Amino acid sequence: MVNTAPTPPETQVATQPGGKTGTAPARRTPTASKRPARPNGQWKVDGKAPLNHNEEFKQESDPLLVRERIEQVYAKKGFDSIPGDDLHGRFRWWGLYTQRKPGIDGGKTATLEPHELEDEYFMLRVRIDGGALSTEQLRTIAGISTDFGRGSADITDRQNLQLHWIEVEAMPEIWRRLEAVGLSTTEACGDVPRVILGSPVAGVAKDELIDPTPVIEQIQERFIGDPALANLPRKFKSAITGHPSLDVVHQINDISFVAVDHPELGIGYDVWVGGALSTAPRLAERLDVFVTEEEAPEVWHGVVRIFRDYGYRRLRNKARLKFLLADWGVEKFRQVLEDEYLGYKLPDGIEPPSPASLGLDERGDHVGIHEQHDGRFYIGAAPTVGRVSGETLAKLADLAEAHGSRRVRLTPQQKLLVLDVVKDEVEPLVAGLAELGLQARPSIFRRNTIACTGIEYCKLAIVETKATSAAAITQLEERLGDLKNLKPLSLHVNGCPNSCARIQTADIGLKGQLVMDDDGNQVPGFQVHLGGGLTSLDRDDAGLGRTVRGLKVTADGIGDYVERVVRRFDADHDGEETFAQWAHRADEEALR
Incomplete structure (x- = not known):
């Protein structure tokens, strides 16, 4: 490696008369004193001393422990009993944000303090990894919406369902109902691994390369709620698809696994890292590695730990993985992953083909009527900009069951699918969905x-x-x-x-x-x-x-x-x- 550092002044080589070289006396010139570079708060580089209040409250108390206080203290004493670091910080680890107080116009958003903007009600985000719901689970969320959320419900573009008007007093009962049917709000928000986007047609599509459900389930079971991953620099977004329509917006997640058919290694995943939008958009880059189904959870775990250990924590607006990747580059990122976190080399990967090159719908929302690999059908329907209600969700559960289905999926495009419909029930179901404002044959704009x-x-x-x-x-x-x-x-x-x-x-x-x-x-x-x-x-x-x-x-x-x-x-x-x-x-x- 060529050393391009300048020769120190006291030993600079000078050309003497006659072409001879020797050491010339250093020329003394005023130099500005250099400030030491400010630490970025990278744990493996700068240590774990917190550099801002957000990092302080995460170290003072594991944010996941706030649930006990919600159930034992705040649900009994009410909103006014909640201290600021829990209310505006740790509550997010359980899917809770205070919602905006009605009547405050947009001109005041940037001028008022959080406590001046917020109401004594919460948005509650139900975590739905892969967007997969049974009709029983859907009916449970509908009941929570009706009983505690004034009927509110939105399908988000992260495959979650989001409720509003939730009071802290209701949270113990809400958690009891959700967990009784296998749902949770664990790490639905916060500086944690958020919900894992998954292909809405996992396990049913005729042209699917691989069903990502086992990988999603392994990550969810092994790592979500793990205290070792509950203090990341900021949020960490994941996506996994086995469908060639690339239906999980893989370019804008911190990590994505996209199914490919490798000419030598068979079917596995191509890995993308470092995508995110917000005010400094950056699309993900390929790591150029091939990962098997069995390796995918460990590779996911390695990448999220790189973010935990090397991610920037000093400034919140620089604390996403995309900024670390921009500074490191893909080659270094891959090397650190393999050498420090996996302990083995990954084979080179291949890039997935574009949906257009395969003659597929490039939107990847799965709206419409589609035959499954087993001869039954799934029907994708569009609500208007994701807005539904508790009543709509309850009726959807009833409608699906009446037509022989017990499975519903949400999509990253704020749409929903009803799976496993036999041919004779397709058109009656489509008509029933339309009565609920859910269009299986929507206009371009809807x-x-x-x-x-x-x-x-x-x-x-x-x-x-x-x-x-x-x-x-x-x-x-x-x-x-x-x-x-x-x-x-x-x-x-x-x-x-x-x-x-x-x-x-x-x-x-x-x-x-x-x-x-x-x-x-x-x-x-x-x-x-x-x-x-x-x-x-x-x-x-x-x-x-x-x-x-x-x-x-x-x-x-x-x-x-x-x-x-x-x-x-x-x-x-x-x-x-x-x-x-x-x-x-x-x-x-x-x-x-």
Whole structure:
């Protein structure tokens, strides 16, 4: 290795007259004193001394232990008995966040303290690894929603079900009901391994390469709730799919396992690491390793421990795995994984083919009617931007059972599937789903629009999202019905810059902020991102959308803008060109 460090001044080699060399006296020049580099809080580099309050409260008390206090103290004494570090910190380890107090407008989101924004009610996230539910489990969640959550329920784009209006006094009974049917809220939030995304068609799809369920179950059983992994720098997101449609948005997770058929090693997994969006989006990179089904849990465990031991903890906004990967690079990351955490080398892998190259639906949401490998059918249906209710979930459980199914799956696109339906029951089930507002044959916009929680409940949000998106969908269905050959395109609506609704990876992504209307008034609105996508594109920009300088729309102008830009695309695109491809080449005026 070439040493490129400069020679110290006192021994610099000088050229003397006549070409002879010798040691010249050092030239004394003023030098600025160098500050020592600030530690990043990497446990294996800097030690475990906490560098901020968030790290302090995690070390003072294992956050998982807060459950006992919730059950024995806070559920009996009420909301006012909860100290700040538990309320705003450790409660997250059990899926609980305080929700936003009604009536506080988005302009105050960044100026008020958390206690000024929050209500004495909680959002509760039910952890559903792989999105897999029995009808009994679905009915249990429905009952909790009805009895304790004012009927609230949202399907998230992490395959969770999220309830609101939960009081701390109800938590012991809620946990009793969930755990009686094999569900939990353990590490549904917090600086922990969050819910594991899994293919919604695991074990049933005709074209599945491998069923990821055993790997998901092993990780869940062995590592979720393990105190050794309950203090990570920040959240850690995982995804596993055995389906060639790449249906778990693998490019935006901290770790993903994607099934491949290796020409020499057979069927296993290709591993991706370091993806995440938010305000500094970065898509995951391949580790270029092939992992067998048996090895996958250990490789997952190795990567999450790298994050625990080497992840950056000093600054919260730099504490995701993507920042460590950006600094290390893939080669070093792989070497550390193999040498320090696995103790063996992994064979080189192969990249999975794109869904388009296989003639598959690139959306990977599984909406519609599909035959299973056993001759029965699964039906994928779209609620409106994930919004359901306790009553809807209870009726869905009853409907599924009435048509011979006892299994439901949630998807990372805020959709749901009913499995195991015999052929004669398919159309009656489709009709029953439609009566519940769950469309198996939805319009382009009802199918491809997702939205985050928004200002209705979220303390970080600036604008409303769910009702705004629903209104825009209705407008677009009415206005663009004449475009019979319109290609599928996605609309993602987010209430703040944090991208819970994945705005950078949508054809049209809307980021909530306050904007000026035509009369100069500050109103709720959105910055526009265009041309994002994950599995559908073959471009060097890796699928992140572009922003157009100054392009913003008001919340009540979404329908007008989307209609305008879609009609321009319909008129201008070349042949099979997708909206995303067109949006990246079009001039800015065409996108306004």
